[in-house]
Amino acid sequence: MEARLEIKLEQPNPLFTRWLERWLHEAEQRNRKSQHKLRQALQALRNYPLPLYSGRECAVLRGFGTTLCQLIDEELRQHRLLASQAKLNMSATAASSSAEYQEQVQQVVKVVQRKQKQQQLQKPKKLTKKAQQELAAAEERERVVHMPAGSYRIVLLVDTQETSGKNKRILDQTRSYLQTLNVEHEVRRLTVGDFLWIARDAAGNELVLPYIVERKRMDDLASSIRDGRFHEQKHRLHQCGLPHIIYLIEDYGDNEQLGLPLESLLQALVNSRVQSADIQVVRCDNHYRSMCYLSGVGAALQQLYVDAAKTLYSVDKPQLARAQADSCRGQEGLLKFRSLYEDSARNAQLTVREVFVQQLLQLHSLSLDRALAIVERYATPRLLLDAYAACQSETEARQLLAGLCCGPLQRPLGDKLSQCIHQFYTNEFKAG
Incomplete structure (x- = not known):
């Protein structure tokens, strides 16, 4: 069997790249606003692996607007005109140059074929344990899981932080209550939420049912609101992809000495319920009542999936919303547990948009709905x-976001928050 020769272009579009570099250099020297779009277009062109033959074809890349594409086409016409004139002058030497070029290509091909034969004779290197694990993980994520009706059972997963405490002598109430209620459960490290349910078949495949529970005692709720964790946790729960989020709130004795007024905590819960249609808030008197509620939800899921003989299959997070439409037809697409675990990990690679949202949530009184409204208008800092720089005056810049509508009620962001955000992103840090 003959070895296949693969040739990969290092620079598929060197001519267009050279023009963009020149225009970017001129824009940077003159401090023009077009330098940002040119830099974005240049990076997209360098990353594109295939040759492009006109400015119109460049329109598929990020940063290439109508003006830039027309500019490339005009430059290309001038280049071809000069090339045709030069071709007339070089016709005498074209034949000899072509023969020399063909000879050089043949020499390169022979060298490459010789190296390929040597590599085939060499013993392939053994993959490291880490590389094998990464390869296995990639293959696992690509594999489609199919669970016919009657081939799986439902298991409640409990986060390890729900069953451990600083005092190891304290009885593990969570597991004790669940065992008393005959709830099939398993303690496992979860990267988002405190409880969730999975469907597991005999082969060990696991699909996550579309319900996730975040349990908070009243004093913990007050603490998370004070330090900003409350909004950040809500954002991570929204980003995990599961459509039904349940906040399970436990009373803390008489709800006294919480660190915040009880009315403020109740208002925060009401706001979460009103502002997000996918969030359900459930209050319980104590920890045992919370476990009883989880037992009831598990029984309802048993009827909804196992008793109803529903067929399950795995989907990726972008396909999850569309796959929920199949639920009424006796089948439903769900996320794999491994995919949910890896995508929701705190150290997962975040997009600039996601980092921007988390950054905004650190500001006082800036809720998740307000942060999302800002990022919807301005996707990156x-x-x-740039929008601040385009304002005609400092006053206009401070009021730039004041009229931005946020949340289901479409209320304006307001002057105070608009000025706070402007100050945060425009004031330079000065060392003492």
Whole structure:
């Protein structure tokens, strides 16, 4: 069997790249606003692996607007005109140059074929344990899981932090209560939420049912609101992909000495319920009542999936919303537990948009709905700074976000928050 020769272009579009580099250099020297779009277009062109033959074809890449594509086409016409004139002058030497070029290509091909034969004779290197694990994980994520009706059972997963405490002598009430209620459960490290349910078949495949529970005692709720964890946790729960989020709130004795007024905590829960249609808030008198509620939800899921003989299959997070439509037809697409675990990990690679949202949530009184409304208008901090720079005056810049509508009620962001955000992103840090 003959070895296949693969040739990969290092620079598929060197001519267009050279023009963009020149225009970017001129824009940077003159401090033009077009330098940001040119830099974005240049990076997209360098990453594109295939040759492009006109400015119109460049329109598929990020950063290439109508003006830039027309500019490339005009430059290309000038280049071809000069090339055709030069071709007339070089016709005498074309034949000899072509023969020399063909000879050089043949020499390169022979060298490459010789190296390929040597590599085939060499013993392939053994993959490291880490590389084998990464390869196995990638294959597992690509594999489609199919669970016919009657081939799986439902198991409640409990986060390890729910069953451990600083005092190891304290009885593990969570597991004790669940065992008393005959709830099939398993303690496992969860990267988002405190409880969730999975469907597991005999082969060990696990699909996550579309319900996730975040349990908070009243004093913990007050603490999370004070330090900003409450909004950040809500954002991570929204981002995990599961459509039904349940906040399970336990009373703390008489709900006294919580650190915040009880009315403020209740208002925060009401706001979460009103502002997000996928969030359900459930209050319980104590920890035992919370476990009884989880037992009831598990029984309802048993009827909804196992008793109803529903067929389950795995989907990726972008396909999850569309797959929920199949639920009424006796089948439903769900996320794999491994995919949910890895995608929801705190150290997962975040997009600039997600980092921007988390950054905004650190500001006082800036809720998740308000942060999402800002990011919907200005997807990155750079775009927001450019919008500030385009304002005619300092006053206009401070009021830039005041009229931005947020949340289901479409209320304006307001002057105070608009000025706070402007100050946060425009004031320079000065060392003492």
